[in-house]
Amino acid sequence: xxxxxxxxxxVVAVMSASACAVDPAAAQDVIKLGLSVPLSGSAxxxxxxxxFMCQKAAEEINQAGGxxxxxxxxxxxxxxxxxKYNAAEGTKVAQTLINRDAVKFIGGALGTAPTKALxxxxxxxxxxxxxxxxxKSLKGPEHPMTFTQQNTPYEILPPLIGYVVKxxxxxxxxxxxxxxxxxxxxxxxxxxxxxxxxxxxxFASDYYERGTTEFQAIAARIAxxxxxxxxxxxxxxxxxxxxxKALDLMGWKGxxxxxxxxxxxTLKETGGDAAEGxxxxxxxxxxxxxxxAYQRKLNDEARKLLGEDLNTIQIGFYDAVYALKTAxxxxxxxEAKKVAETLPDITFPTFYGGKVGFFGKETYGNVQQMRLPxxxxxxxxxxxxxxxxxxx
Amino acid sequence: MQTAVQLMATALQIGAVYILFSLGLxxxxxxxxxxxxxxxxxxxxxxxxxAYALPTIAAAGLPPLAAxxxxxxxxxxxxxxxxxxxxxxxxxxxxxxxxxxxxxSIGLVLVLDGVLLKVFGGAVHRVPEVITxxxxxxxxxxxxxxxxxxxxxxxxxxxxxxxxxxxxxGKVLRAVSIDHEAAMMVGIPYGKVAFGGxxxxxxxxxxxxxxxxxxSIVSPxxxxxxxxxxxxxxxxxxxxxIPGAILAGLFVATVETLGAxxxxxxxxxxxxxxxxxxxxxxxxxxxxxxx
Numbered sequence: 001x002x003x004x005x006x007x008x009x010x011v012v013a014v015m016s017a018s019a020c021a022v023d024p025a026a027a028q029d030v031i032k033l034g035l036s037v038p039l040s041g042s043a044x045x046x047x048x049x050x051x052f053m054c055q056k057a058a059e060e061i062n063q064a065g066g067x068x069x070x071x072x073x074x075x076x077x078x079x080x081x082x083x084k085y086n087a088a089e090g091t092k093v094a095q096t097l098i099n100r101d102a103v104k105f106i107g108g109a110l111g112t113a114p115t116k117a118l119x120x121x122x123x124x125x126x127x128x129x130x131x132x133x134x135x136k137s138l139k140g141p142e143h144p145m146t147f148t149q150q151n152t153p154y155e156i157l158p159p160l161i162g163y164v165v166k167x168x169x170x171x172x173x174x175x176x177x178x179x180x181x182x183x184x185x186x187x188x189x190x191x192x193x194x195x196x197x198x199x200x201x202x203f204a205s206d207y208y209e210r211g212t213t214e215f216q217a218i219a220a221r222i223a224x225x226x227x228x229x230x231x232x233x234x235x236x237x238x239x240x241x242x243x244x245k246a247l248d249l250m251g252w253k254g255x256x257x258x259x260x261x262x263x264x265x266t267l268k269e270t271g272g273d274a275a276e277g278x279x280x281x282x283x284x285x286x287x288x289x290x291x292x293a294y295q296r297k298l299n300d301e302a303r304k305l306l307g308e309d310l311n312t313i314q315i316g317f318y319d320a321v322y323a324l325k326t327a328x329x330x331x332x333x334x335e336a337k338k339v340a341e342t343l344p345d346i347t348f349p350t351f352y353g354g355k356v357g358f359f360g361k362e363t364y365g366n367v368q369q370m371r372l373p374x375x376x377x378x379x380x381x382x383x384x385x386x387x388x389x390x391x392x
Numbered sequence: 393m394q395t396a397v398q399l400m401a402t403a404l405q406i407g408a409v410y411i412l413f414s415l416g417l418x419x420x421x422x423x424x425x426x427x428x429x430x431x432x433x434x435x436x437x438x439x440x441x442x443a444y445a446l447p448t449i450a451a452a453g454l455p456p457l458a459a460x461x462x463x464x465x466x467x468x469x470x471x472x473x474x475x476x477x478x479x480x481x482x483x484x485x486x487x488x489x490x491x492x493x494x495x496x497s498i499g500l501v502l503v504l505d506g507v508l509l510k511v512f513g514g515a516v517h518r519v520p521e522v523i524t525x526x527x528x529x530x531x532x533x534x535x536x537x538x539x540x541x542x543x544x545x546x547x548x549x550x551x552x553x554x555x556x557x558x559x560x561x562g563k564v565l566r567a568v569s570i571d572h573e574a575a576m577m578v579g580i581p582y583g584k585v586a587f588g589g590x591x592x593x594x595x596x597x598x599x600x601x602x603x604x605x606x607x608s609i610v611s612p613x614x615x616x617x618x619x620x621x622x623x624x625x626x627x628x629x630x631x632x633x634i635p636g637a638i639l640a641g642l643f644v645a646t647v648e649t650l651g652a653x654x655x656x657x658x659x660x661x662x663x664x665x666x667x668x669x670x671x672x673x674x675x676x677x678x679x680x681x682x683x
Binding site for chain 1: 395398399402405406509513514515516518521526533534535604608609611612613614616617648649651652653654656657658660661
């Protein structure tokens with residue numbers, strides 16, 4: 001190997017000096033929002049849409065003059081990594097976001113298992129964490145830096161299951177299926193208790209492994225219980241569609257529920273006609289007079305990218321950015337701890353229209369759940385229709 | 393009775409794909425002594441190409457079956473092109489080097505996973521139903537499409553079995569897998585045979601991919617699930633054994649189906665792995681393994 005010449009050393013020195021001469025204030029003016037979402041597998045579209053919504057909100061805020069706090073103006077930048085919906089990848093994403101990218105604000109994390117991995121690292125380094133994950137264990141007084149940006153089982157399931165039971169009063173039995181991970185395991189007890197509270201007998205409650213591509217045997221087992229309702233819980237819509245299709249093939253005709261169902265398109269993609277009639281708890285309808293021109297415009301852009309309508313999961317990533325902006329400006333600080341202390345007391349503009357704040361003291365022991373409308377939707381004649389809405 | 397027939401039909405359908413997939417794995421190991429982890433990516437490439445090409449071709453006005461008949465060869469060709477590149481620039485230099493090929497194989501999996509994600513995106517793709525209709529027998533119902541898959545897969549497996557036993561190419565492949573040095577001494581061109589064996593194995597993976605595409609959820613990670621099951625089949629059947637792979641493919645599919653029905657699909661997965669341990673304790677070389 002040749003020794004470096006004087007000229008080489010000189011060039012390197014000049015380049016290093018130039019790099020150091022970059023205005024440090026300019027670098028500090030960007031607030032990075034880390035996202036840990038699935039960008040591959042059956043929940044990939046949730047992740048892609050979440051990234052899209054974070055970027056949209058950030059763009060809007062940046063173009064409107066940014067965030068003004070502690071005498072400076074900041075811009076948001078969304079940084080996204082694929083957590084593959086599992087804890088192992090979630091841990092890698094957490095390390096990258098917090099230790100390499102030095103992110104102090106997580107704009108959203110999707111999937112209870114990867115979120116738990118992220119939370120463990122974030123809490124140690126005072127990083128503020130927004131999540132759409134359903135796990136109740138993520139919240140509570142012991143997690144003051146964590147906030148939930150979409151409705152979770154405790155908000156969604158009582159109205160969703162209550163509505164379904166009321167509409168199908170002849171149905172008295174249910175069989176449940178959930179993915180065998182933290183999301184499924186934390187959703188199942190809430191759903192089970194809610195069905196039992198509504199007088200429905202739970203015949204079976206099974207789990208399946210994420211990544212499964214063959215659902216016939218699973219469907220055969222659930223159908224063998226002959227339940228009047230089949231609830232596939234927190235199963236992503238692509239898997240749910242395949243399960244309902246297999247059930248349909250076996251001749252099972254009953255009430256279909258997908259608690260995390262986010263839209264008709266993906267469900268129909270894998271389920272075909274079997275998607276008809278499925279009740280969902282995370283879908284949003286973009287037809288009708290109540291939808292604003294802006295909501296429709298953003299949804300049209302998302303449809304071009306994703307091939308399906310936006311849903312409550314993805315909208316959560318938009319709302320979190322506005323919540324952070326409001327909290328930073330209210331606290332007059334971009335220090336994560338101060339922002340976290342301010343969040344429970346603010347109201348901020350939401351994608352759903354109007355302003356919302358946080359609640360959850362009774363359920364979680366801490367104010368860290370966004371107060372969002374609960375939307376019950378159903379696939380009717382191939383389209384998603386909103387059948388019930390509650391504004392808490 | 394209805395349940396038994398339904399479960400049997402399900403096991404046959406799953407087993408048919410396992411057989412096709414694992415035949416390729418076992419063939420490559422037999423001929424080249426390579427544990428080919430990239431097999432899953434070849435399978436995924438074929439399935440993803442069909443998932444992408446079919447809707448585009450169908451949009452031009454062709455009925456789904458005709459569109460599939462065009463898309464399927466495209467998928468197979470794409471997978472074979474990838475295989476030729478993998479062999480030419482990779483495995484050719486690591487034949488019968490189990491450690492070297494193992495490391496290369498793992499590296500290629502990582503690279504190709506990234507490439508497939510980049511090219512096809514991470515979201516799942518659904519191939520429209522190609523053959524519509526259902527067949528009912530003894531109260532059980534299966535789609536005509538599944539039935540065709542089973543028949544084609546079993547025909548291919550039988551064809552491969554007959555080819556290996558009764559054709560010159562088959563005899564050459566077997567000779568190389570038994571003792572490649574002795575085969576070379578009698579004038580068998582090992583390099584060409586190894587390449588031929590690798591291509592046949594890749595063709596089987598590609599065919600499995602294009603056959604499963606209309607019946608499954610296709611995503612860039614589809615190969616991983618089948619790869620694990622494929623290895624279980626190969627190990628239980630006996631490394632390098634074609635009849636063993638066929639037998640074990642059906643066996644694993646039956647255990648999985650019965651496990652998912654009588655227990656829970658999570659327990660079915662555990663049961664399958666427990667089964668591998670049990671089989672290896674009793675028969676360390678698998679059902680029909682040599683030695």
